[in-house]
Amino acid sequence: MDVSTAGMDVIATAGHVDHGKSALVRALTGMEPDRWAEERRRGLTIDLGFAWTTLPSGRRLAVVDVPGHERFVGNMLAGVGSVPAALVVVAADDGWSAQTAEHVAVLDALGVRHALLAVTKADLADPVPVLADVRERLAATSMGQVPGVAVSAVTGAGLPELTTALEALLGGLPAPDPAAAVRLWIDRAFTIRGAGTVVTGTLAAGTVAAGDRFLLGDREVTVRGVQSLGAAVDRAAATARVALNLRGIAVEEISRGDALLTPSAFRRTEVVDVTLTGDPVDRLPAEPVVHVGSATVGARLRPLDGAAVRLRLDRPLPLRVGDRLLLRDPGARRVLGADVRDVDPPELHRRGAARQRAADLAAQPGGADGAAADLARRRIVRAADFAAMGWPVPAEATVHGPWLLTAGLADELAGRVPDVVGRYRRLRPLEPGPPAEVVRRALDLPDADLVPALVRAPLALREGRVVDGAADLPPAVQRAVDAIRARLAADPFAAPEAPELVAAGLGARELAAAARSGQLVRVGEGVYLAPGIDAVARARLVDLPQPFTLSQARQAWGTSRRVAVPLMEWLDARGVTTRLPDNTRRLG
Numbered sequence: 306m307d308v309s310t311a312g313m314d315v316i317a318t319a320g321h322v323d324h325g326k327s328a329l330v331r332a333l334t335g336m337e338p339d340r341w342a343e344e345r346r347r348g349l350t351i352d353l354g355f356a357w358t359t360l361p362s363g364r365r366l367a368v369v370d371v372p373g374h375e376r377f378v379g380n381m382l383a384g385v386g387s388v389p390a391a392l393v394v395v396a397a398d399d400g401w402s403a404q405t406a407e408h409v410a411v412l413d414a415l416g417v418r419h420a421l422l423a424v425t426k427a428d429l430a431d432p433v434p435v436l437a438d439v440r441e442r443l444a445a446t447s448m449g450q451v452p453g454v455a456v457s458a459v460t461g462a463g464l465p466e467l468t469t470a471l472e473a474l475l476g477g478l479p480a481p482d483p484a485a486a487v488r489l490w491i492d493r494a495f496t497i498r499g500a501g502t503v504v505t506g507t508l509a510a511g512t513v514a515a516g517d518r519f520l521l522g523d524r525e526v527t528v529r530g531v532q533s534l535g536a537a538v539d540r541a542a543a544t545a546r547v548a549l550n551l552r553g554i555a556v557e558e559i560s561r562g563d564a565l566l567t568p569s570a571f572r573r574t575e576v577v578d579v580t581l582t583g584d585p586v587d588r589l590p591a592e593p594v595v596h597v598g599s600a601t602v603g604a605r606l607r608p609l610d611g612a613a614v615r616l617r618l619d620r621p622l623p624l625r626v627g628d629r630l631l632l633r634d635p636g637a638r639r640v641l642g643a644d645v646r647d648v649d650p651p652e653l654h655r656r657g658a659a660r661q662r663a664a665d666l667a668a669q670p671g672g673a674d675g676a677a678a679d680l681a682r683r684r685i686v687r688a689a690d691f692a693a694m695g696w697p698v699p700a701e702a703t704v705h706g707p708w709l710l711t712a713g714l715a716d717e718l719a720g721r722v723p724d725v726v727g728r729y730r731r732l733r734p735l736e737p738g739p740p741a742e743v744v745r746r747a748l749d750l751p752d753a754d755l756v757p758a759l760v761r762a763p764l765a766l767r768e769g770r771v772v773d774g775a776a777d778l779p780p781a782v783q784r785a786v787d788a789i790r791a792r793l794a795a796d797p798f799a800a801p802e803a804p805e806l807v808a809a810g811l812g813a814r815e816l817a818a819a820a821r822s823g824q825l826v827r828v829g830e831g832v833y834l835a836p837g838i839d840a841v842a843r844a845r846l847v848d849l850p851q852p853f854t855l856s857q858a859r860q861a862w863g864t865s866r867r868v869a870v871p872l873m874e875w876l877d878a879r880g881v882t883t884r885l886p887d888n889t890r891r892l893g
Contacts (some may be wrong), residue, residue, distance in 0.1 A: 785815075
């Protein structure tokens, strides 16, 4: 079994019906790309065809042969949506046609930059004028200066030159990222006896292997096996044509345009802000058909201003910032390219909000700078969600656990925390500070987990509350506590009686506040001692015979049963002492 399919290249054909695309693919690969008998009988490609070959350099090339007939343009879009390069095919005896223009417009709208021109049927007509004409037309598109080769699939003339040109084209393609998240747009789904559900697609990034788990809609599916170029492999790395045998889903539950996704790596969205590419158009379609990968979905278009528009899709798609969409106007038979700028856009309620949104999108740069600008607008976002939108983590962002905060925001919010604490203590002077949830609400944070990142000295987060040096008890309460602490310093186990506490002005609330501030320790109902009493108590028990009785402990401590009983239970709960079945204790 092969280890992987690393090093494969994928290219899609494009061109008019009967211009010889399928014949050229057969001549290059020796394989029949037309899948159905109906296609071969009628002499045209209705659905996507696939073939592959190994070039003289050792490169393995997979060819997606797409339909050329105008009635099957939707299938053509499914074929070119996930591949990095195109082979434009024009016949020497026919030349540039309306459908050639339509297919080239699709490639241009998709932003395809790597292409090769093949002028076929060079045995039937002089290819030189067609080569010159088509190359001039392509130069005005995203493909730019495209090399051209005249070829005859019948005589074989030009095939070696075409192979050499393919080698050069493929050598200039950008390297895919085999470690990236997987988004495999499915272009076929079928069953194989004994294997079950199989899907195929072009793996543009990432790696797939048997045992991998992916999301397909809301379902988790497992890859049982991987095939590429007709052979079983352990794993396939981008770029590659792959067939995956899936466990956990029936073929009837899968459609072309569904996508296998790395879990949590993509955001499925129904609302997306995009910027139209190419020349401005006078009239935008109100309900365009949106194509991305092999997916086709209806949408409603809302112009924002200029080239910026908002699309509301008929069903959610796993989109990322930077994706290129193709918008097809069914009525006008035209296509528009659109770059995805935001997959989680803000609501537009206020007057003038749409125009302001368009201005913000126009000013928003790409790459790392764009990520920083988008994070600045969102202020706080989960890092996983931000990555799923397609953004890198800005270098200047503050990272706290799963959260990203825009640059400077943590300092700004931290500067507001002392006021929140101060206001809370003025309203509740017996409490050392506000609970973290109160701080979260005051600062409008999405989660209380963010509060620790905003607590700066002299503030501290203690027992779920934000406290600081100003969190002292009221003066009268503090004087009473100081008197008790002085008494306990001389006799650590001389817990004051309830009447003494009341006489000192220390009711239940005041004592609780003293305990929260760490100045007293509550060891039982109405029994308060000084901090560190556990160590003092243990030191007095070390010299006792082990195990010892409660009476022996009480005598060692020099205190009453009122104090000794709850203190011993308090020590048991903390593991300082261990209670035995006969009610004696030993040190833990």
